[in-house]
Amino acid sequence: MxxxxxxxxxxxxxxxxxxxxxxxxxxxxxxxxxxxxxxxxxxxxxxxxxxxxxxxxxxxxxxxxxxxxxxxxxxxxxxxxxxxxxxxxxxxxxxxxxxxxxxxxxxxxxxxxxxxxxxxxxxTVDGATGGMLSSDLNVLNRINVGSDNVNSGFMANVFGNFNTASGDYCVVLGGYDNSATEEGAVVGGGEVNTASGITSAVSGGVSNSALGESSFVGGGNGNSAQMDGDVVAGGVVNTANGGNSFIGSGFLNNTTGSHSVIGGGELNKASGNYSTVGGGRGNKAIGLFSTVAGGGGSSNADTNRAQGNYSSISGGRGNFAGGESTVIGGGFTNSALTVGDVVVGGGENEVNGGYAFIGSGFRNHALATMATICGGTSNIASGGRAFIGSGYRNEATGSHGVIGGGLYIRARGDYSVAVGGGGLLESDSNSATGIHSAILGGHQNFAGGESSVIVGGLMNRTNIIGDAVVGGAENDANGGYAFIGGGFSNQTLGSQAVIAGGNNNLAVGGRAFIGSGYRNEASGNYGVIPGGSYNRARGEYSFVGGGGGLSEADSNSATGYASVIGGGQSNRANGDRSVVTGGQGNRTTNNWGTISGGYGNQVYGVAAAAGGGQDNTATGSHSQIAGGRDNNVSGSYSTIGGGYQNYVAGSQATVAGGRQDSIYMTNGFIGGGINNVIRSGAGTNGAIVGGSSNEVTFGGAFIGGGISNLASAYDAVVGGGNGNTASGSQATVPGGLSNTASGAYSFAAGANATASHTGSFVWAGGAATSSYANNSVAMRAHGGMRVYTAAGTATGVNLPAGGGSWASLCDVNQKNLFGSVDSRSILDKVATLPLYRWSYKAQDASIQHIGPTAQDFSAAFGLGDNNTTISTVDPDGIALAAIQELAKQVQALRAENASLQKQIDEIKK
The missing domain is CATH 2.60.40 (Immunoglobulin-like)
Structure with missing residues (x-):
């Protein structure tokens, strides 16, 4: 569908x-x-x-x-x-x-x-008033319709009244008193119009004339197309006299240039061949292919004139395009004088450089080749390809100079740039004189160095190639590729030096850097100061992070190569690669020295360090003081952790803390305490963990703590206590009171114990007890003694107070029972068990004993832990079992004897 x-x-x-x-x-x-x-x-x-x-x-x-x-x-x-x-x-x-x-x-x-x-x-034609035509209407020769017309020309036709068509093939279509006098001329109508050029035409109007061949007047009054191909479309008293020229309309316009055009307006003239005037009043297109689109005014001074060949004026008044291919968009009294010059608008602007340009504004002057002014007032671009965006009384005199805007700005250097700024007076001028220099804003700035830049601010200066100032006031970049970000009265003198901001800072060293602050100075190459006041980075690659103070005396100063001060006040890093992190009044004087902080600390040794504290001094190479006060380390590779008035003279020694502790021995160690001392006696590696008034005088000696203890021999040890002395080599006093271990390898413990023999062991429970022989053990425990052999306290041996023998701990609750024993078998084994007289090989042969060997005992009874020892409880049990068996046998014998005796007695009876 x-x-x-x-x-x-x-x-x-x-x-x-x-x-x-x-x-x-x-x-x-x-x-x-x-x-x-x-x-x-x-x-x-x-x-x-x-x-x-x-x-x-x-x-x-x-x-x-x-x-x-x-x-x-x-x-x-x-x-x-x-x-x-x-x-x-x-x-x-x-x-x-x-x-x-x-x-x-x-x-x-x-x-x-x-x-x-x-x-x-x-x-067919029917119904027409006056009759009916039933076939074609053919008119031969001429037509004359109206009254008092003359059509004497061959095949001439005339209509209207008092019109004349005297030229061959000419036509007057109507009107009054019109004339077509040349071959093919046409008058459409109107009054008193004349078409006297061959194939000329007047459409209508009054008193118009088409005189040139193929000329044309469309209408109007008093217009004239005088040369071949001229056209006047309408208007009043316009004259086209250039040949193939055109006037659209208007009043008293005149074309004299060939193919020239006037669209309309009043009193305009197009005298250049192919020139054009669009409209307006009093405008003149004089040059070849020149154009005035419109504008003009009531006086001669308002005339727009396009005099240069191919020149163009779009509008405005009093503008003059004198150079070839020049252009004026509008405005008043603007002039474009050299080839390719352009003025878009504005007033009294002058372009006279060749391909130069003014966008708008007032009394601007673009006087060099391809110079450009976008706008503003009284600006001058006299450098080739110079540019001014806007502003007032700016001058771009350098080739390719650029000014964005502002007042009294100067771009004098070739390729210089001054974007804006300036001020109300000539003295406020920004001036870019260096080649490729630039000023973006501010006033009274001066960019004198080649390729130097000032972004803005007041009275800033760049003097050498590549210098740059972003802003601020009275900053001076004078090092070559140096940079100042902002601030006041900052100065860079070193190549590629940088000051980000602040006040009265000075960067003298090459590639030096100052972030901000007040009166900081980076005089060393690659020196860095992020901020603070009165800080000094004088050494090459030195660094001062900040700090300082209100006066020069508060200055932090890093003078050593690659030295560093993190901050603080009145600190000095004089050694190469030395570091002061912060604090006040700290000083490093040798290479690689370090102070983390604190007050008044001094580091003189190579690679020495002070962590903090106050008035500490590290003079030894690679020595360290972590903190505390008034500590002093002079030994190389030695350390003081902290405390007060500690002193280390021995190398590789350490005082962890405490007060008034001292080490004179190499590799000595004091953990803490007060008035402890390790002397510089024979050997190394003496140590005191803590305590008070303890003393070590030999290498390897050790005191754990306590008071007034003395370790005065190699590797001697006092664990702690009070008044103890370990004076024998490798002797030990674990603690206690007034104990003395003077024998080598001796051990004294408790109170008032004296181990004076080599290898002796003395335990005193309070009363004075002394060793009696080398490698002996003397123990005074008047409260008794117990030895436990298991995790609990039920297994072991006991020596009661005042007792003379050991008693085994034999609680039935701590035993596993495996039944009764075969006493007869045990007695038999005892009877056959070999017994010897023997002595220990380690003792003198005269010291003898009687008994079995552990191997025979183990083979006979299978008791104990192994076959090399015999426990005292096992022979006791064997003996008891054998005795019981003997008692049984004795009892049996007695019974037997009694029976026999009774029999004997019976017999005797």
Whole structure:
């Protein structure tokens, strides 16, 4: 199924008429499917004409178009191309058109045939007032319609009154007192118009004249097209006198240049060949291909003049485009004097450099090749390719100089840049004199160095190549590629030196850096000061992080090579690669020295260090003081952890802390305490962990703590206590009171114990007890003694107070019982057990014993831990078992004897 989306688009009927009338009607329509989508297909269409719109109307004509192309829903057919239309009476009051697609029913509703189709009726003329023409109307020679006309020219035609058509083939179509005097001339109408050039024409108007060949005046009053091809479309008293020139309209306009154009306006002149004046008043297009679009004014001074060839003025007044290809967009009294110069607008601007440019503004001057001024007032761009964005009384005198804006800005150096700033007076001028120098803003800034830059600020200076100042006031970058970020009265004298900000800072060293602060000075190459006041980075690669104070006396000063001061006040880092992290009054004088902080600390040794504290002194090479006060380490590689008035003279020695502790021995160690001392006696590695008034005098000696203890021999040890002495080599006093271990390898413990023999061991419970022989053990424990051999206290031996023998701890609750024993077997084994007289090999042979060997005892009874020892409890048990068996046997014997005795007694009776 099909439907029309727009049934007949107004039923587009066309029929073309010339001298014969074709009997065809073009019928167009649009076809869509039932969803409304346009079709691309081929269909059959049947078209009919009816004398009514309803179903009872008569069919007057029909034809079938079997193959009609539909593209994007559109189709067209020529009615009458199959069945002639001459059978239709088109004078019928109403005609209705019906359309059928394919085998579908006729589409509804029918469309009424409107006026265009009725034009077929003009095949004949009837109903005209004055009669009827039934054939062609042919007029030979001339037509003269009207009164007092003259048409003396060959085939000349004239209409109207008092008109003259004297030229051959000329025509005057109407009007009054018009003349067409040359061959092919035409006057359309009007009054007192003259077409005196061959094929010239005047359409109408009053007192117009077309004098040149093929010239034309469209209308108006007093217009004149004087040379061949000249055209005046209209207006008043316009004169086209250039040849193929054109005036559209206006008043008293004049074209004298060939192919020149004036669109309109008043008192405009286009004297250059191919020149154009669009409009305005008093404008002049003088140069070849010159253009004035409009503008001008009421006085001669307002005249826009495009004098240069190809010059152009878009508008404004009093503008002068004197150079070739110059352009003035508008404004007033602007001038573009040299080839390619451009003024967009503004007033009294002058471009005289060649391809120079002024965008707008007032009294600006672009005086060099390709110089540019975008706007502003009284700016001068006299350097080649110089640029001024805007501002007042700015001067870009250097080649390629740039000024963005501002007041009294100077870009004097070649390729210099001064973006803006300046001030109200000449003295406020920013001046970029160096080649490629730049000033972006501020006032009274001076960029004298090549490629130097000042971003802004007041009275800043860059003096050497590559120097830069971002802002601030009275900053002076004078080192070459030096940089000042901002601040006040900062100065860089070193090459590539940097000052980020602050006040009265000075960077003298090459590539030195100062972040900020006040009166800081980085005089060493690569020296760095991030901030603070009165700080000095004098050494090469030195660093002062900050700090300082209110006066020069508060200055932190890093004078050593690669020395560092983190901060603080009145600190000095004089040694190469030395470091003072902070604090006050600290000083390093030798290489690699370090002070972390504190007050008044001094580091004189190579690679020595002080962590902090007050008035500590590290003079030894690689020595260290972690903190504390008034500590002094003079030994190399020695350390004081902290405390007060500690002193280390020995190398590689350490005092961890405490007060008034001293070490004179190499590798000595004092953990802490007070008034402890390690003397510089023989040997090394003496140590005191803590305590008070303890003393070590020999190498390897050790005191753990306590009071007034003495370790005065090699490797002697006093663990602690009070008044103890370890004076024998490798002797030990673990603690206690007034104990003495004077024998080598001796041990004295408790109170008042004296181990004076080599290898002796003495334990005293309070009363004086002394060793009695080398390698002996003497123990005084008048409260008794116990020895436990298990985790609990139920297994072991006990020596009671005042007792003379050991008692085994033999609690039944601590035993596993495995039943009774075979006493007879045990007695038999005892009877056969070998017994020897023997002595220990380690003792004198005269000291002898009697008993079995452990191996025989183990083989006989299988008791104990091994076969090399005999426990004292095992022989006791064996003996008891054997005794019990003997008692049994004795009892049996007694019973037997009693029985025998009784028998004997019986016998005796």
């Amino acid at each position: 099909f439907r029309k989306t727009v049934l007949l688009l107004g039923v587009l009927w066309t029929s073309a008429f010339a001298f014969a009338v074709p009997s065809l009607i073009k019928y167009q329509g649009q076809i869509a499917d039932t969803s409304g989508a346009a079709l691309d297909t081929t269909i059959s269409i049947t078209i009919g004409l009816y004398d009514g719109s309803g179903g009872g109307a008569n069919l007057l004509w029909s034809e079938i178009h079997p193959s009609v192309s539909v593209q994007n829903g559109l189709f067209d057919v020529l009615m009458g191309s199959i069945t002639p239309l001459n059978i239709v009476d088109f004078s019928t009051p109403q005609l209705w058109l019906g359309t059928t697609v394919g085998s579908d029913a006729e589409m509804s509703p029918r469309e009424q045939v409107v006026s265009v189709a009725y034009s077929l009726k003009v095949g």
